[in-house]
Amino acid sequence: MAAERGLLPALLLVLLAGGGQQPGAADYCSWRGSGLSWEPRSRAVEQVHLRCTEGSLEWMYPAQALRVVLEPNLSSAQHTTVCIKPARDFQGASIYVEHAGQLHLVASPQRDISRRTASFQYELLSNQSGPDFKKMALVKAMCRPCDNVELLMAICSSDFVVKGSIRNVSHDSENHMSQVDVNVQKVYRQKNRIFQQDEASGEWRGPIRTLLQCKVKKGAGDFLFTGNEHFGEAWLGCAPRFKDFSFIYHAARERRANPCEFQLN
Template sequence: MSLGREIWSRRSVPPLLLLLLLPPCAADYCSWKGSGLSWEPHSRAVEQVHLRCTEGFLEWMYPARALRVILEPNLSSARPTTVCIKPSSNFQGANIYVERDGQLHLLVSEAEEPRLHHVSCFSTTTPQRVALFLQASPQRDISRKTASFQYELLSNQSVTGPDFQKMALVEAMCRPCDNMELLMAICSSDFVVRGSIQNVTHDSENHMSRVEVGVQRVYRQKNRIFQQDKATGEWRGPIKTLLQCKVKKGPRDFLFTGNEHFGEAWLGCAPRFKDFSAVYQKARERGANPCEFQLDG
């Protein structure tokens, strides 16, 4: 599928590695904005950017020569990690490569049509330090172009979000969660809301479905995905999932859980609320609930 696909095109290493590396430039540790116009016209140096968070963005205006981006988040774990890159809809002026074993592999190409720029993911066994290269395309003029993208580092144990490279993850997203997964979902998910499915729209090209949820109660949300309509007073919000899951509109009362990736909510466990209530109450009676959850109110 196109979302989360790995776009590897083995190329000979561009002459970036032969260029002089400048010292790291200033950054806010999560995101960076800069312009190629500020560089010396005849310099062949590669500017370096260090980003130390598990998510953020980069915006490179008027791309010139090359930019080396080091992702080195402060992670205590050395477990393999998936890195996902989401180019902006107007990504122009550069190609993005990832360094592996001393070679550069094409990850995002400027030659692609903007509408085809999907999330691209790759796995790494060294999550503490991942090197990306942005190589500017030759320009005949100084017309404004911007090469910008968002990035996220995901645990390979996650089954939600745009990392759908493995079929096992696809199957895991669509199958019902077992009781332990339900109990853990309310503790660890980015969002937990109670509501019903008001509408579903399908995107066959990207193999996704957009689920519009009418919300009765927001128990938790990381960002403001679910908001109150000022005119009606109703709470609602969109959740994405895979087309293969065949989600349908209906009045049933569900508990929706999941995680946010690149500002979008992705569906995790979504049991009927009455089924979840029974599971949680039994677990609480045994003292087996991993966290407290307020069922009423």
């Protein structure tokens, strides 16, 4: 462990999938603390319990090691995927995931510790065949057209569903992603306020991200944009032309094959 060798402090992440909450335990989604309050000569590892499926951690002036135990109320899930997004100015510690008694480095050591702030966001996704599984399936569909079943499911399980047109497309080769700026005509659903009304123009707008490898281009016409949010950002799932989706939905409804009711108008 890095702290024992006198190098940089370490963040140790431990996932107890299905661990659940202890009776009376609070839902601690995020944690913020400082290593300055710790005993300098102590070799004890401080421990923090986070009991939500998403949150953040900020460790200022990291020292020694911090063991972060993720034990959300996922009692029905046998396997769970952990997503970690270090802050841009992440400094002063290394991130390890503890699995089966072994430490696996997931964030490279940062030698410049002048800022001394180690912070990241986390998300937990269930791998079982529930809503989260459907979300992960839609993420995999980013770079290919969705079939009719996926389109119909997208309006039921996505974090956001909006009708709009493409205002602009920009590409970020360094981070391997593209951003689609959308002029929104109607917000059917959104988890958070990613799509907002511009005070100056009164128009509704919002950014949607996707993988650079998808080679997204600006197209004319109206689309139904669906997808999911990760770390406060909208990621594209299925995005059919609105008139095409309208035809597919009404046809499925006549056959009573639509998975959920959706008001297109």
